[in-house]
Amino acid sequence: MSDQTIRKLKTHSFIYTVWLCLVILELFPFNPHVWTCLSLQSTLRISPPLPYLASNMQKDLLRLGSRLDPQDSSSPLTPPPSASPASSTVSRRWRTGSPWPGTDVLDQPDDAFSIEREARLHRQAAAVNEATFTWSGQLPPRSNKDPLYSCKVFLGGVPWDITEAGLINTFSGYGPLTVEWPGKDGKHPRCPPKGYVYLVFENEKSVRALLHACTLDPFHPDDNREYYFKMSSRRMRCKDVQVIPWVISDSNYVRCPAQRLDPSKTVFVGALHGMLNAEALASIMNDLFGGVMYAGIDTDKHKYPIGSGRVTFNNQRSYLKAVCAAFVEIKTPKFTKKVQIDPYLEDSMCQVCLRQPGPFFCRDQACFKYYCRSCWHWRHSMDILSNHRPLMRNQKNRDSS
Numbered sequence: 001m002s003d004q005t006i007r008k009l010k011t012h013s014f015i016y017t018v019w020l021c022l023v024i025l026e027l028f029p030f031n032p033h034v035w036t037c038l039s040l041q042s043t044l045r046i047s048p049p050l051p052y053l054a055s056n057m058q059k060d061l062l063r064l065g066s067r068l069d070p071q072d073s074s075s076p077l078t079p080p081p082s083a084s085p086a087s088s089t090v091s092r093r094w095r096t097g098s099p100w101p102g103t104d105v106l107d108q109p110d111d112a113f114s115i116e117r118e119a120r121l122h123r124q125a126a127a128v129n130e131a132t133f134t135w136s137g138q139l140p141p142r143s144n145k146d147p148l149y150s151c152k153v154f155l156g157g158v159p160w161d162i163t164e165a166g167l168i169n170t171f172s173g174y175g176p177l178t179v180e181w182p183g184k185d186g187k188h189p190r191c192p193p194k195g196y197v198y199l200v201f202e203n204e205k206s207v208r209a210l211l212h213a214c215t216l217d218p219f220h221p222d223d224n225r226e227y228y229f230k231m232s233s234r235r236m237r238c239k240d241v242q243v244i245p246w247v248i249s250d251s252n253y254v255r256c257p258a259q260r261l262d263p264s265k266t267v268f269v270g271a272l273h274g275m276l277n278a279e280a281l282a283s284i285m286n287d288l289f290g291g292v293m294y295a296g297i298d299t300d301k302h303k304y305p306i307g308s309g310r311v312t313f314n315n316q317r318s319y320l321k322a323v324c325a326a327f328v329e330i331k332t333p334k335f336t337k338k339v340q341i342d343p344y345l346e347d348s349m350c351q352v353c354l355r356q357p358g359p360f361f362c363r364d365q366a367c368f369k370y371y372c373r374s375c376w377h378w379r380h381s382m383d384i385l386s387n388h389r390p391l392m393r394n395q396k397n398r399d400s401s
């Protein structure tokens with residue numbers, strides 16, 4: 001091939017390249033949308049869903065590991081380190097670019113109420129689950145010399161045909177009062193269906209007067225009194241009705257004063273017996289798990305117990321031991337009761353997406369975290385985690401205490 005032929009070929013190939021470029025420019029002008037799409041696609045390819053989720057999961061496991069360390073005092077409820085601007089950019093990109101895995105599929109109306117239902121069911125779990133620990137013994141002696149009572153008292157074993165008018169008639173001699181029982185404003189307006197009622201007096205001195213009129217069970221010592229009141233209805237004469245008052249100072253017991261109470265080392269105790277006061281609860285939990293700083297009994301607006309309480313530990317090990325125990329049987333000469341222990345829940349953001357409120361808590365050690373609805377479903381769509389059950393704060397307790 002001569003030099004001239006080569007030069008001609010080079011010129012032709014140059015012209016051909018220029019022509020090709022012009023054709024491309026004609027076909028694909030610099031349309032900003034096209035370029036955004038292209039760059040978005042490339043970003044998506046650079047950061048696919050799995051690596052992000054996997055790295056987040058790894059972080060979770062690391063945090064869980066640190067949580068299980070008894071020496072570690074860091075709260076699992078503090079915002080995790082992934083809240084940094086860099087990772088929030090990633091998650092924002094996820095919201096607009098590619099869908100969060102399964103959000104659309106899993107957030108079906110069918111699932112919408114199942115978390116709440118499961119959480120409600122869990123509150124009655126003590127009835128069907130075996131206790132892992134049993135405590136038996138005498139409750140600590142009461143030392144209330146001049147107690148201040150709640151204006152509300154419990155009456156157990158009332159005549160089956162007693163009516164509101166009958167109750168008011170019987171007890172108004174001690175002072176003005178109202179009467180409450182389950183279903184009074186609904187299904188059971190006439191008679192208390194379960195044989196018990198609450199009396200709510202206007203003044204505390206009415207409670208003292210009523211107790212004064214009661215007979216004391218001679219088999220119980222002074223510090224664990226049982227009060228009985230003889231009452232009659234149309235069909236029953238002189239029935240012994242048990243009166244259970246509540247001493248207001250029994251709602252709180254501090255074992256270690258002047259120490260900060262850490263919500264992340266606090267357990268919620270449900271299905272409590274009405275005769276268990278805070279001091280007894282603290283003493284039982286301390287015998288079983290050690291390190292109890294504080295115990296509190298949840299009460300309603302009349303400062304009367306509602307059947308749940310809280311216990312705060314001074315170390316992570318005792319806290320986790322209590323959470324793992326889950327169900328504890330308490331045996332005293334007066335009663336036997338299986339109580340239920342769960343982590344004490346606070347208002348928290350979802351600890352996975354960090355964007356939504358996280359009202360659902362998974363108490364399983366593999367999770368131990370607050371979730372929003374989407375993240376709960378996403379996390380528990382994995383087969384091995386599908387048996388996890390959610391906890392929610394009890395709205396009723398929060399409002400009334």
Ligand SMILES: [Zn+2]
Pocket residue numbers: 350351352353354355356371372373374375376
């Ligand atoms: Zn979330």
Ligand SMILES: [Zn+2]
Pocket residue numbers: 362363364366367368380385388389
């Ligand atoms: Zn879980």
